[in-house]
Amino acid sequence: MIEFESIHHVSLAVRDLAQAKAFYSEKLGFQEIERPPFASKGTWYAIGSQQLHLLEFPVGETLRESEIDSTDGHFAIWVKSYANTIQALEDASIPYEARPNSLAGFAQIYILDLDKNIIEFDCAYGS
Incomplete structure (x- = not known):
């Protein structure tokens, strides 16, 4: 039997690493961490004790084209404050879809990164 402890990281494909880094580092304020010198282009971020890995993949079928669909693949981050998260997104001019009374049992906010990867804030x- 596998004994699970936690999710270590989530990896997302991005078309342009420089633009993706500007979005995640500057607009969202993610903390970049050291990445081993792989042959591929990418960057890593710390999210609490977990990580987000962005991998440059300029073309291919792994990149979506449609708008927010919460039934599609995405990753979610638990945040302390709904109001502060909304304000930070508005300050950074990031469009969002708010679900303050979600049936999930907690408030949800969805955004898209520049490559239309879905990010959920819960x-x-x-709060």
Whole structure:
């Protein structure tokens, strides 16, 4: 039997690494961490004790074209404050889809990165 401890990282394909880094580092404020010197182009970020890995993949079928669909593949980050997260997204001019009274049992906010990867921010109702 496999004994699971936690998710270590999520990897996403991006078309332009420089643009993706500007979005994740500057607009969202993710903390970049050291990445081994792989032959591929990419960058890593710390999200608590987990990681997000961005891998440059300029063409291919792994990149989506449609808008937010919460039934599609995505990753979610638990945040402390719904209001502060909305304000930060608005300050950075990042469009979002808010679901403050989601049936999930917690508030949800969805955004798309520049390559239309879906990012979900979750938090307790009323936070």
